[in-house]
Amino acid sequence: MDMPTVALNNGYSIPLVGLGTSPMLGRPCIRAVSTALRNGYRLIDTATKYSNELSVGMGITASAVPRNDIVIQTKLAGGDQGFDEAINAAKDSGRRLGIDHLDIYLIHWPCPSLGKTVESWKALLTLVDEGYVRVAGVSNFKRHHLQLLYDETGRWPALNQIQCSPALQRTELREFMAEKGIHTQAWHPTGSKEGLLGDPSIIRLARKYGKSPTQIALKWAVTHGISVVPKSSHEGRQIENADLFDFEYDSDDLAALAALDRGEPAARDSDIDEEF
Ligand SMILES: NC(=O)c1ccc[n+]([C@@H]2O[C@H](COP(=O)([O-])OP(=O)(O)OC[C@H]3O[C@@H](n4cnc5c(N)ncnc54)[C@H](OP(=O)(O)O)[C@@H]3O)[C@@H](O)[C@H]2O)c1
Incomplete structure (x- = not known):
């Protein structure tokens, strides 16, 4: 598999496609991680929050792929926000994963009602400065959440993992992030829950390129420099x-895909939705 990569604002490179x-959980998770790495x-x-870090670690070991060839990304749970709490949570994640450092560590949700994102962000920066974390980032952060981190610390996250697909293009947020050097990574990149995969434009492009509707959706993201973490338990x-x-969209394809955006109100709102 020839996997293109993208460079983050600290020079660290990550693959454009990873496994969600x-x-x-358990054996299906171990198997899925191991098959993905072997392929x-x-x-x-x-x-x-996924309660599968132990299984992910076992899948990595089972794959026999060298640890240093793999980017392992995990996230700070809302309930672990706070400075000391985040430092301890990162080390606990590393222990469960069976690794001595985290490649990428993200604040999972801003959880504004806690009022602890800045303290948590300072903890992630400390972990980077100490060498335990290679890349500090966030997830589900909106523009004003990102701005707060910068205003308080003078450092932007390297990456923001957000709900993003042709159905939820998040254009304004992505443009702001591009301006600040923050990489966009997409969760739920297939857009299946939004009914995207049965859309006539997606089906037409799938026929045109001999690809599946899922591939058509994922290709939209990588064409825009967005990395994706689709989950599948099937090899x-x-x-x-x-x-x-092995294919590229032309301008008509990109216009058809741009028209599928349902707009920001259709995305989960992390000022209201909180996950602990
Ligand atoms: N940061 C956050 O708050 C957040 C939130 C949600 C998710 N995530 C991360 O993002 C990852 C992906 O998000 P997601 O799982 O919500 O959405 P997704 O990857 O877009 O969709 C996963 C679903 O699509 C199916 N699927 C995957 N590839 C397929 C293919 N080629 N053909 C047909 N069906 C296919 C999977 O089923 P099978 O397994 O049966 O193939 C699964 O039901 C998660 O696993 C997680 O790591 C992060």
Whole structure:
């Protein structure tokens, strides 16, 4: 598998396609992580909230792929926000994953009612400065959440993992992030829950390029420089989801895909939705 990468604002490079692991647990999770890695995936996305860090670690070991070839990304749960709490939570994640440092560590949700995002962000920066975390980032942060981190610390996150697909293009947020050097990574990149995969434009492009509707959706993201973490427990689908780099959209295709955006109000609102 020839997997293109994208450079983050600190020079660290990540693959454009990684494996999402929620809601896999136990043996199915171990198997999925191991098959993905054996087939060439090099980024695995997990979170303390998914309760599968132990299984992800076992899947990595089972794959026999060298640890240093893999980008392991996990997330700070809302309930672990706070300075000391975040430092301890990161170390606990590393222990569960069976690794001595975290490649990417994200604040999972801003959880504004806690009022602890700045303290948590300072903890992530400390972990970077101490070398325990290579890349500090966030997830589900809106523009004003990102701005607050910068205003308080003078440092932008390297990456923001957000709900993003052709159905939820998040254009204004992505433009702001691009301006600040913050990489966009998409969760739920297939857009299946928004009914995207049955859309006539998606079906037409799938026929045009001999690809599946899922590949058409994922290709939209990588064409825009957005990395994706599709989850599949099926080996064949994992391979399919990474097989995106042998065709290119033309301007008519991109216009048809742009028209599928349902707008910001259709995305989960992290000022209201909080996950602990
Ligand atoms: N930061 C956050 O708050 C947040 C929130 C949600 C998710 N995430 C992360 O993002 C990852 C992906 O998000 P997601 O799981 O919501 O959405 P997704 O990856 O867009 O969709 C996953 C669903 O699509 C199916 N699927 C995957 N590839 C397929 C293919 N080629 N053909 C047909 N069906 C396919 C999977 O089923 P099978 O497994 O049966 O193939 C699964 O039901 C998660 O696993 C997690 O790591 C992060």
